[in-house]
Amino acid sequence: MLLGLLLAASAPAIPAPTAQVSPTDPAAIVLLLQREGYKAKLDKDKDGDPMIESASGGAQFQIFFYDCKEGRDCGSLTFHAGYAMDKDKKPAADKIVEYNREWRYGRAYLDADKDPNLEFDIAFGGASMPEKMFIENVDAWTRSMASFQGHVGW
DSSP states (O other): OHHHHHHHHHSOOOOOOOOEEOTTOHHHHHHHHHHTTOOEEEEEOTTSOEEEEEEETTEEEEEEEESOBTTBSOOEEEEEEEOOOOGGGOOOHHHHHHHHHHOSSOEEEEOTTSOEEEEEEEEOTTSOEEHHHHHHHHHHHHHHHHHHHHHHTO
16 A cells, blocks of 8 residues: 555646637636736627637737638638728838738738738637647737837827
8 A cells, every 4th residue: 555655745736637629618707818918899790700809909809710600610710800991001012012921820812801810720620729829829919919010100
């Protein structure tokens, strides 16, 4: 019995399972964002798929859910921020190309009204990811937003 106790005491500790994030549970993502200090509200997009509304640095953003089956069991998501700007302040297309060339995270484009937009995709591949990794992606997204806003003069 003493040998068993000694072996148990010297065995490496098994780490506790980490909480996971999946696009199949938008409400859990809302709670995680709120716990991290973001405002976050669950809604639906025009197709009936989940959508989260949030903000960072004074700018609104949305998280759209994709690859959904009847508004549920989604497989990926996209962070999106659109910046409505006065006509004389809208960036030229080459400014957007320059951002895409220089910034690692996110994809910038001009919409039909020539307003700048930024997106950031996360594919889950039918799996989930640890909360810490998801929050690192959120942090990369918010850094991208801040960089983009400075780049386009928003």
